[in-house]
Amino acid sequence: MLMRSRPLIALALAATSLASCGSPGPAEEPLLSEEALAAVTADPGAPTKALAREVDDLFSMEGLGETRALIVMKDGKIAAERYGEGYDADTRFVSWSMAKTVTALMIGQLVGDGLLRLDQPAPVPRWQRSGDPRADITLRHLLQMRSGLEHTEAGDPPWESGEVRMLFLDGRDDMADYATAQPPEAEPGEKFEYSSNTTVILADIAARTLADADHAEARRRAVSDYLHARLFEPLGMDSMVPEFDRAGTLVGGSLMHATARDWAKLGELMRRKGSHRGEQLVPRSWIEAMVKPSPASPHYGLQTWLNRPNGEAEHPLFPNRAPQSMYAMIGHMGQYVIVSPEQGLTIVRLGHSNREERIAMLQQLADIMELYPVQGR
Template identity: 90%
Template sequence: MFTRSRPLIALALAMTSLAACGSPGPAEAPELSEEALSAVTKDAGAPAKALAREVDDLFTMDGLGETRALIVMKDGKIAAERYADGYDQDTRFVSWSMAKTVTALLIGQLVGDGLLRLDQPAPVPRWQRSGDPRADITLRHLLQMRSGLEHTEAGPVPYESSEVRMLFLDGRDDMADYATAQPPEAEPGERFEYSSNTTVILADIAARALSDADHPEARRRAVSDYLSARLFEPLGATSMVPEFDRAGTLVGGSLMHATARDWARLGELMRRKGSHHGEQLVPRSWVEAMVTPSPKSPQYGLQTWLNRPTGEAEHPLFPDRAPQSAFSMIGHMGQYVFVSPEQGLTVVRLGHSNREERMAMLQQLADVVELYPYEGR
């Protein structure tokens, strides 16, 4: 019986072997294009092909929106740089809310100069009238988005939001007047409420600290000249173009324009705690305060988003995949300057992604970040 079955067994084994040879194995990653490979420099600080692939995925994967520019800097050197068709090193990209962090740097310089005080009542003339509860709002409250003012950033009806009304409707000619006129809805410092109106108040305070004149051109020139002389030019970020409203107030929460490299320079300045080539452009203690969690929002410092866990399912960054010391400028539709001091990293991603795409894109951005080790991982 055994001998008669041996040919059948042999045939069965042969057929199994042939079937195995013809079955598809694990899918091989497609070859990287020359464009993908050339985006990575010799100073990548990570496996070059792995970095090229992760960067390529940000530009080519479905469901992430449109990445228009990406820069990865490791220890102050460009590790990868790539642009979508129609964009290049000279393209100025709009900040949207990344401008808030730049406004905080401006305020920090004014505090360092002794022109403003962090824990004194904010010098807003309208609030100094007798009995006005807004007189208790401090500069720190504004910087941490804890003013208590009735500012609604977004809602189901866009034209009813405080941000849209200030930027594009009845507040657009004098944004600070609109923002400071809003009534209180909570005690100062009581709760966190993200608000572009709040940052415009900070920009107005900066203008008042730098100029006694109410003339729009005098206000605009005072702030513009200060930013250029004290921040942009020393940093080499000469492409920066801040926008002002008709009253001469910096649109400090939403509208600055710069190349991707200059956005990277600002990120690097913060990674180095305000120092650039041995010159302290922004006080070190101020940058440290910017990345210290607010009492009411562990994911937010002074006009800066932090990579700290909140206990919530949704997060503006990815605290489970990068050091908690990391932080970011974040702008509408997927603008990011992500900084991780423990990894020596600054990563700039600029483009256009809706909310759903942005969540997926962030995880792909985390894939880039995870190529770089850090202590404790």
């Protein structure tokens, strides 16, 4: 019986071998290019090849738009850095709305200096006339985008939006005058409405606090000197170039220019709660206030986006794939400085992506972040 069964066993083994040869098996991942591997440092704090692949996908996958710069920092050190064709470490990239968070940092320093108060009426002369309902708008209302002013960030057609009119049309020479002239449409504090005009009002308040309100050059110089002396120079941000309008007001909601590394330095300052090399550049309590949810919007703090659920299908970040303590500076067409304190991460992504591409691109950024565990867990 044993002798007769051996041919059957041999046939069964042969059939199994042939079947395994015919099956496709797991697909092999393509080899990583030298460029992809070179983007990752020697000690990135995550599996080197996995990180290199995820970074490479961000630059090469279709449907994500054009990534022009990426920096991943882990615990204060660069883990990965890569640039698109035509861009490098010396390229200055426009902030778009990432500038709003920088403006909020400056306001926080002025509050820390005792020159402004967060919960007192905003010092806007036009609003102090008798009976003006805008007199009840506080600095906190402005910082949390709940001033109640009739500001329309995006319109159809686009040139009818308050942002476009202020930046490029009838408001461009004196943006603060245009922004502060808008009427109220809701009670202060009642409604969240994202608005670049609101941030220009904050920039104007900074200029009025630091200089002669009627002298354009004095306003420009005072704010520029303050930002450089108190923020940019201590951080070593040599590339930062903020823009001003003809009236000397910082275009604080839209137009600052810096290298990717300098944008990363701002993210790291926030991750360290305002401290840099033992010096408290921004009050720790202010950074904590910046990342605390607004009463009118759970995913927004003080000029800063938060990775907290907002009860809506679409979110500017990805609360289902990263800690809710994560927050970000976000700019038009896909500019991001993302900070995740629980992971020790600061990620800078700069480039050009439309709405659909940004949604997909954010999931690729989430893939990168998921390579890093939440610390302490």
